[in-house]
Amino acid sequence: MKSAVIVFPGSNCDRDMAVALREVTGRAPAMVWHRETVLPDVDVIALPGGFSYGDYLRTGAISAQSPIMAAVKRAAEQGRFVLGVCNGFQVLTETGLLPGALMRNAGLDFVCRDVPLTVENTQTAFTSAYKVGETIRIPVAHHDGNYFADGATLDRIEGEGRVVFRYAEDVNGAQRRIAGIVNESGNVLGMMPHPERAIEAAQGGTDGRRLFEGLVQAFVDA
Amino acid sequence: MKAKVYVTLKNGVLDPQGKAICHALESLGFDEAQDVRQGKFIELELADGTSEARIEEMCRKLLANTVIENYRIEIA
Amino acid sequence: MKAKVYVTLKNGVLDPQGKAICHALESLGFDEAQDVRQGKFIELELADGTSEARIEEMCRKLLANTVIENYRIEIA
Amino acid sequence: MTDIITPEIVAEHGLTPDEYETILAAMGRTPNRTELGIFSVMWSEHCSYKSSRIHLKTLPTEAPWVICGPGENAGIIDIGDGDAAIFKMESHNHPSFIEPYQGAATGVGGILRDVFTMGARPVANMNALRFGAPDHAKTRHLVAGVVHGIGGYGNCVGVPTVGGEVNFHPAYNGNILVNAMTVGVAKTDKIFYSAAAGIGNPVVYVGSKTGRDGIHGATMASAEFTDDSEEKRPTVQVGDPFTEKLLIEACLELMASDAIVAIQDMGAAGLTSSSVEMASKGGVGLELNLDAVPCRETGMVPYEMMLSESQERMLMILKPGREAEAEAIFRKWELDFAVIGTVTETGRLVLTFKGETAADIPLAPLADKAPLYDRPHVETPKRAPLADVPESADLTADLMTLVGSPDIASRRWVWEQYDHMVGADTVQRPGGDSAVVRVHGTQKGLAITTDCTPRYCFADPFEGGKQAVAEAYRNLSAVGATPLAITNCLNFGNPQRPEIMGQFVGCVSGMGAASKALDFPVVSGNVSLYNETNGVGILPTPAIGGVGLLKDYTKSATIAFKAAGEPIWLVGT
Ligand SMILES: Nc1ncnc2c1ncn2[C@@H]1O[C@H](COP(=O)(O)OP(=O)(O)O)[C@@H](O)[C@H]1O
Numbered sequence: 001m002k003s004a005v006i007v008f009p010g011s012n013c014d015r016d017m018a019v020a021l022r023e024v025t026g027r028a029p030a031m032v033w034h035r036e037t038v039l040p041d042v043d044v045i046a047l048p049g050g051f052s053y054g055d056y057l058r059t060g061a062i063s064a065q066s067p068i069m070a071a072v073k074r075a076a077e078q079g080r081f082v083l084g085v086c087n088g089f090q091v092l093t094e095t096g097l098l099p100g101a102l103m104r105n106a107g108l109d110f111v112c113r114d115v116p117l118t119v120e121n122t123q124t125a126f127t128s129a130y131k132v133g134e135t136i137r138i139p140v141a142h143h144d145g146n147y148f149a150d151g152a153t154l155d156r157i158e159g160e161g162r163v164v165f166r167y168a169e170d171v172n173g174a175q176r177r178i179a180g181i182v183n184e185s186g187n188v189l190g191m192m193p194h195p196e197r198a199i200e201a202a203q204g205g206t207d208g209r210r211l212f213e214g215l216v217q218a219f220v221d222a
Numbered sequence: 223m224k225a226k227v228y229v230t231l232k233n234g235v236l237d238p239q240g241k242a243i244c245h246a247l248e249s250l251g252f253d254e255a256q257d258v259r260q261g262k263f264i265e266l267e268l269a270d271g272t273s274e275a276r277i278e279e280m281c282r283k284l285l286a287n288t289v290i291e292n293y294r295i296e297i298a
Numbered sequence: 299m300k301a302k303v304y305v306t307l308k309n310g311v312l313d314p315q316g317k318a319i320c321h322a323l324e325s326l327g328f329d330e331a332q333d334v335r336q337g338k339f340i341e342l343e344l345a346d347g348t349s350e351a352r353i354e355e356m357c358r359k360l361l362a363n364t365v366i367e368n369y370r371i372e373i374a
Numbered sequence: 375m376t377d378i379i380t381p382e383i384v385a386e387h388g389l390t391p392d393e394y395e396t397i398l399a400a401m402g403r404t405p406n407r408t409e410l411g412i413f414s415v416m417w418s419e420h421c422s423y424k425s426s427r428i429h430l431k432t433l434p435t436e437a438p439w440v441i442c443g444p445g446e447n448a449g450i451i452d453i454g455d456g457d458a459a460i461f462k463m464e465s466h467n468h469p470s471f472i473e474p475y476q477g478a479a480t481g482v483g484g485i486l487r488d489v490f491t492m493g494a495r496p497v498a499n500m501n502a503l504r505f506g507a508p509d510h511a512k513t514r515h516l517v518a519g520v521v522h523g524i525g526g527y528g529n530c531v532g533v534p535t536v537g538g539e540v541n542f543h544p545a546y547n548g549n550i551l552v553n554a555m556t557v558g559v560a561k562t563d564k565i566f567y568s569a570a571a572g573i574g575n576p577v578v579y580v581g582s583k584t585g586r587d588g589i590h591g592a593t594m595a596s597a598e599f600t601d602d603s604e605e606k607r608p609t610v611q612v613g614d615p616f617t618e619k620l621l622i623e624a625c626l627e628l629m630a631s632d633a634i635v636a637i638q639d640m641g642a643a644g645l646t647s648s649s650v651e652m653a654s655k656g657g658v659g660l661e662l663n664l665d666a667v668p669c670r671e672t673g674m675v676p677y678e679m680m681l682s683e684s685q686e687r688m689l690m691i692l693k694p695g696r697e698a699e700a701e702a703i704f705r706k707w708e709l710d711f712a713v714i715g716t717v718t719e720t721g722r723l724v725l726t727f728k729g730e731t732a733a734d735i736p737l738a739p740l741a742d743k744a745p746l747y748d749r750p751h752v753e754t755p756k757r758a759p760l761a762d763v764p765e766s767a768d769l770t771a772d773l774m775t776l777v778g779s780p781d782i783a784s785r786r787w788v789w790e791q792y793d794h795m796v797g798a799d800t801v802q803r804p805g806g807d808s809a810v811v812r813v814h815g816t817q818k819g820l821a822i823t824t825d826c827t828p829r830y831c832f833a834d835p836f837e838g839g840k841q842a843v844a845e846a847y848r849n850l851s852a853v854g855a856t857p858l859a860i861t862n863c864l865n866f867g868n869p870q871r872p873e874i875m876g877q878f879v880g881c882v883s884g885m886g887a888a889s890k891a892l893d894f895p896v897v898s899g900n901v902s903l904y905n906e907t908n909g910v911g912i913l914p915t916p917a918i919g920g921v922g923l924l925k926d927y928t929k930s931a932t933i934a935f936k937a938a939g940e941p942i943w944l945v946g947t
Contacts, residue, residue, distance in 0.1 A: 009708060010616050012532020016798040049796075051530040054616025056318040057336070058287055065284060065326055094287065101290045106238045110525050110791045141529070141793040148235060148290060173238060194795075202801045202812070202928060228339050243340070243360070252356055257343035263304050264319070267333035280328055285319070310586050310671060312684070314614035321708070365473045365610050 001219040003029040003044040006072065006088075008063040013049035013086065013196065020196035021046065024212035034066035044081040044215055045072055047088025049141070049194060059102060059144045060090030069095055081125060081215060082188040086142055089180075089190035098183055098190045099157065100149030105142070106173025112141040114204065116168035117179055117193060121161045124186045125218035129210035135168055136207035138193040145192040147174035147181075157181055165191055223270050224298040225277050229286045230261035261291075299346050300374040301353050305362045306337035337367075377407040387414035393745055400739035408677045408725070408733045413740065415643035415681060416650055419903050422744040425869040426901045429882045433896045434889045439858055440897055446567060447488040447638065448558075449897025451859045453923050457813055458562045459820055460494040463502070463555035463863040463919040465902035469588075470552040472610065474519025478552050479527035479613040483685050485556045486531060487639035490622050491688060493566040493629050494558025497797060498811045499528045501538035501554050502824040502863065502917040506547030508780045513542070516550055523613075524554070525791045530615035531622065534800050535792035536809035539824050539917075542780045548907030553863040553900075555919040557822055559813055566629060568638040570656035570691045570717050575635055577649070577660060577715035578697065580704050581621050581687035584645070585670035587611040588683030617686040617709070624707040625688065633696035640687040646680045648689040650723060654741035659720035664727040668710040676725055676732040691717060751875035757833050806933040807852040810924065819927030821855035823920045828913035835877045839884025839916055846920030847892050854931045855922030860889065862899040862918050867911025869903045877914040878903075885916060894920070 003021045007014045014031065021029045021044075030040045039045065053062035063069070069091070076082045076097055084092040092098045105111060114137045119130040130136065149157070154175060157163055165180035172192075180191030195208030231237050240258040247255035264285060266277070277295050286293040307313050316334040323331035340361055342353070353371050362369040384394045387410055397405060397413050405413065415421055423430065435443035441458055442450035448462035466481025482499060489496050501524050506513050528535045533556070570577075588611040628634060636656065638648045645667070653660045664676050670684070692700055697713055704711040718724070723740070725733040766772050776782055789804035801819060802810035808823040825845040831838030843860065850857040862885065867874040889896055905912045924930055935942075 010530070010619050012530075012619065012796055013798075016796070019798060050532055051616065051619070053318050053322070054314060054530060054614070054619075056315040056616065057285070057322070061284065061287065062318060062322040065322060093289075099289075101287055103236070103290070104238050106236075108238060108242050109522075110529055110793070112529075112793045112795065113790050139795055141795060143529070146238060150234070173236075197795050197798050199798075203795070203798060204803070230339065230341070240340075246360055247356060250356075250359055252352070254345040254348040254352065255342060255356070256345060259341045261339040261341070263306065263337040263339035264316075265306070265335045265337065266331060269330040269332060272330040276328070276330065280323060280326075280331070283326060284322060311610070312582075312585055312587060312612040312614060312670070314612070314616060317614075318616065363473070363475075366476070366612065 001025045001044060001216050002027065002042040003046060004032050004040055004042040005029045005046045005048055006032050006034060006068055008034045008052035008066060010052040010054055011048050011050035011087070013194065017046050017048040017085065017196045020199045020212060023199055024209060025216055032068060034063065034068045037067045037071060039071045039075055043219060044083065045075060047082070047084040047091050049086030049088060052087055052091065055144070058094070060087060060094040063091045064094035073097060076183070076188050079185065079187050083126065084190040085194055085196065086192055089192055090144065092188065092190040097188050098181055099153050100147055102144050103146040103148050104144050105146050110143040111172060112139065114139050115171050115193060117165045118168050119164065120166055121164045123161065124164060124182055124189065125215055126189045126211055127164050127214060128217060129214035137205050138195055138208050139197045140171060140193045142192055145172040145174065147178040149175065160184070164189065165193065223268050223272060225266045225268055226296040226298065227264040227266065227277070227281060227285055228261060228294045229264065229291050231259060232290055232292055235290045299344050299348060301342045301344055302372040302374065303340040303342065303357060303361055304337060304370045305340065305367050307335060308366055308368055311366045379404055379410060383410070387411065388418060389414055393417060396745065400736060406733065408680060409735055411677050411681050412646050412733060412735060415646050416740045417744050420642050421647050423901055424745045425747050425749050425903060426864070426878065427746055428748055429879055433882065433886045435895050435897065437859070437893060437895045440895055441562065443895070443897050444899060447491050449859065449861055450492065450565060451897060451921065452562060453813065453818060455816065456562050458560050458565065459557060459921055460489050460492050460560055461555065461557040461861055461919065461921055462488050462898040463553055463861045463917065464488065464900040465863050465865060466552045466554065467550060467865065467902055467905055469610065470520055471516070471550050474516045475523040475526065476610055476612050478520040478523030479615070480611050480685050481552050481554045482524055482527040483613045483615065483618050484641050485554045486533065486618060487641070487688065489556040489558040490625055491566065491637050491639045492560065493564050494560040495626060496533045496556050496558040496622070497799065498557045498809065498822055499533050499535040499554065500822055500824050500919060501535065501552070502826065503538065503540045504546045504551040504828065504915060505542050506550065507544040508542050510544070510547045520550070520552055521788055521791055527613055527615045529793040531619045532796050534794045534796045534811070536794050536800055536811060536822060537804045537824065540785055540788060541828065543828065543913060545913045548910070549905045549912050551865050551905065551912065551915055553865070553917045555824060555861060557820060557921060564629065566634060566637050568636050568652050568655055570636050570652040570658050570660065572635055572691065572693070573658065573717055573719050575691050575694055575717045576697055576713045577662060577717065578690045578692055578700065579667060579687065579712045579714045580690065581709055582614060582617050582684060583668040583670040583710055584674065584679055584682045584687070585684045586674065586678055586682060589678060589681045611683050611685055613685050620707040620709055621686055621688065624704050624709055628700050628703050631699065633692050633700055635691040635693055637688060637690040640689060642683060644682050644684065644687065645689070650737060650740050652689065652691065653723060654737045659718035659722045659724070659737065660715055661718050661724040661726070662715035664725055664732060666712050666714040668712050676727045749869050749875045750872045751879045752872045753876050754835050754873070754880055801927050802853060802930055802932060807849040808855065808922070810853055810927060810930045812927040817926045819924035819930055821850045821853050821922040821924060823849035824917055825849060825920070826915055826917045828915045831877065831881055831914040831916060835880025835914055836884040838914070839881035840888040842916055842918045843885050843888035843892065843894060846918045847894055850920050850922035852931065854929055855924045857892070857894050857920060857922040859895050859897045860918050860920045862896060862916055864899065864901045865905050865912060865915040865917065866903050867906045874911055881914055881916045
């Protein structure tokens with residue numbers, strides 16, 4: 001499985017994401033600067049966490065307009081896998097690849113800690129290594145992770161099984177405790193928790209590792 | 223020329239910041255505060271002759287997220 | 299009653315947000331954008347008869363950080 | 375250059391009449407206002423350490439593993455395999471009291487720059503905070519602002535904030551302490567220093583533009599507060615962590631080449647302190663063309679440019695002909711880049727502006743020959759021993775009182791607001807005796823702690839100074855690390871009062887004694903004096919930041935009891 005990590009000005013989990021991808025897939029991802037207009041030939045594109053453009057104006061808003069995002073959009077339409085974590089999730093909603101928006105945490109404070117997540121759907125490549133209903137622990141670290149969409153959208157994505165991770169407790173005020181969603185075809189995942197921070201025991205847990213392993217498996221199976 | 227853009231949350235979108243401000247006002251003894259909504263106020267310094275349509279485009283493309291926000295433009 | 303409060307950075311105070319927005323507008327091809335300053339726009343729903351002096355007090359105590367910000371009140 | 379310098383102007387610049395006489399002698403003429411401003415910041419307590427230097431000299435600073443002790447932007451120790459740890463702690467007390475969010479945020483930004491300017495990637499931040507009484511009217515606002523500011527900056531630049539300490543005491547009601555520490559990792563053969571060299575080499579300015587921010591911040595940090603200081607509020611510096619993040623990446627990218635001769639961040643007194651220090655360390659002169667300085671506002675004059683404390687800026691000397699390559703990197707990261715001068719052999723700092731000489735000062739008196747004071751000090755009288763504590767009537771109740779007290783209660787509400795995991799190398803999170811961050815790609819771990827118990831220092835400065843160092847040593851040992859070296863931030867009241875100076879001297883000699891006994895040298899540090907409001911000083915607070923090394927981070931010991939039924943041992947005396 002070949003992967004790429006997009007680097008925006010102010011991304012700060014890009015290197016962490018690269019380490020996780022290298023650990024699990026056995027090959028280093030291509031690091032792609034946001035000014036590029038073409039993507040290398042890869043299977044998985046990761047949008048990392050951080051504070052791209054300082055989170056100024058709105059989180060993810062300025063990055064969503066980066067030249068590379070047009071290429072990411074096309075790749076997503078062609079069915080390539082796109083994983084947006086934290087700021088990457090915010091960029092995906094701002095780009096329109098995923099519905100809804102991420103607002104300031106209800107408690108207004110930045111929150112960094114391990115949180116319990118329920119895996120709601122294991123029919124995606126990202127979640128195939130988990131069991132439905134399983135509770136996993138993955139760290140969050142964000143100021144704007146409060147997921148918002150209007151009622152109709154929420155009902156629709158719930159009905160289509162597109163809510164794949166849900167907080168097992170209230171973390172940031174997100175509607176219906178949504179922590180991660182996929183697009184209609186299931187090849188684009190946005191999530192606030194950081195799976196790349198939970199890939200080896202020294203980090204305090206390994207529950208994030210299976211997300212990457214699931215992706216690798218999808219290519220073995222294919 | 224100058225233009226002002228006001229970006230506000232749509233009705234029905236929860237405003238955690240506004241709520242927190244309202245709460246803080248109450249705890250400071252400002253019982254008159256009943257509800258607070260916080261938006262953005264963006265002042266643009268533009269090349270003379272920039273059309274309103276063009277500013278609209280800036281709003282739609284960048285300054286506001288129309289999933290959750292409304293905007294209003296005022297040309298000074 | 300409603301009141302609107304506009305909070306803006308004082309002159310000379312660095313506005314990293316405004317800078318980033320201006321830069322983003324330029325890279326989107328909006329070359330007309332010469333400078334951007336971002337402020338806050340706060341809409342208050344208040345008990346009828348709240349005096350302007352009282353709103354001023356809210357601004358000074360909470361809504362604006364008078365070390366770096368100015369505020370302006372508009373009563374609707 | 376015909377400014378009239380009155381005694382009032384001299385006093386406004388925080389210079390004594392004697393100091394002004396020394397300036398006249400050094401210049402051989404009346405300085406103009408720009409020159410006076412430059413002297414005033416270089417000779418401020420903050421930059422010159424004029425009250426503290428002779429005492430700091432007594433601290434032990436050497437060990438076989440010390441690569442660079444005090445005197446550079448940060449201290450450097452060897453951690454084996456060609457790796458070095460670079461660290462320092464610094465105060466941002468006065469700005470944080472005036473504007474807690476921005477004050478604390480820019481404090482973090484400043485200490486980060488001290489570390490990455492030496493070639494290190496910052497891997498951990500720490501903070502040591504002291505606030506007034508929890509029920510004091512201002513405390514809540516200050517605590518919230520400072521914690522948000524530290525998080526706002528550290529989280530955005532992507533350096534994990536892995537620990538710190540928080541104390542409350544009425545002595546800090548009018549003068550809080552915000553001390554921030556950064557630890558970075560570099561290769562021992564890729565360390566950058568600040569001494570300018572190479573006559574004719576270009577002097578390059580990078581980072582953000584210069585505005586009228588915080589002019590006279592350094593002199594403010596060296597003056598006491600009165601009630602109207604809050605009203606004066608010079609333009610507060612606003613931090614831009616986004617730009618800092620770009621600056622870190624751009625500097626590290628350029629540092630991977632061999633284009634840089636010397637580099638220094640623009641800290642307090644920005645362009646002045648960086649250019650003067652770089653030139654005087656290198657024994658050369660500098661000529662700067664101020665027309666080339668990137669300015670944020672129109673109409674800025676040399677006085678303002680030289681004294682501005684705008685954040686996120688660096689000064690570099692490049693090898694000749696490498697400007698284009700460096701510029702390309704900074705442009706890619708969307709930062710300002712300007713060649714603003716050249717290295718000269720004159721031993722003078724010469725500034726030109728609009729075709730005229732705006733300042734021409736011999737460097738020696740500015741830096742090496744800055745005033746030094748041996749301020750009178752009296753020893754702190756021995757306190758009467760405390761009376762015996764009556765036997766507890768209800769141990770559970772007493773335990774609850776202790777656990778619930780503001781100084782002991784859990785700090786989870788603080789560290790959860792800091793991203794303490796970014797980098798994915800944090801192997802011991804906040805909550806234990808020391809944080810542990812592994813050295814990326816190796817089995818090694820760096821243990822980091824900050825410690826001080828100000829009430830001990832108040833009761834007995836010498837013993838309190840010793841205790842702070844010993845506690846840092848214990849906290850590092852407790853996670854299984856070998857303690858290697860310390861940095862410090864010495865926060866005290868007005869040094870012109872002999873009893874305060876006595877506290878300072880006592881604490882420094884206690885620290886020195888413990889460092890020596892433990893082979894735990896001081897490699898960097900910072901002094902913050904005049905922490906007083908209306909003549910009431912803070913508790914003497916020599917905050918210690920300790921760093922230790924674990925050969926194998928997987929063997930680090932944690933604080934939690936692991937299983938029921940296991941024996942509990944009490945060791946020590
Ligand atoms: N300002 C702070 N920022 C981050 N972590 C903090 C802060 N204050 C305290 N902590 C963390 O809380 C824990 C307990 O702190 P403290 O009570 O000072 O410990 P001790 O007294 O045992 O040295 C430590 O792990 C420390 O790093």
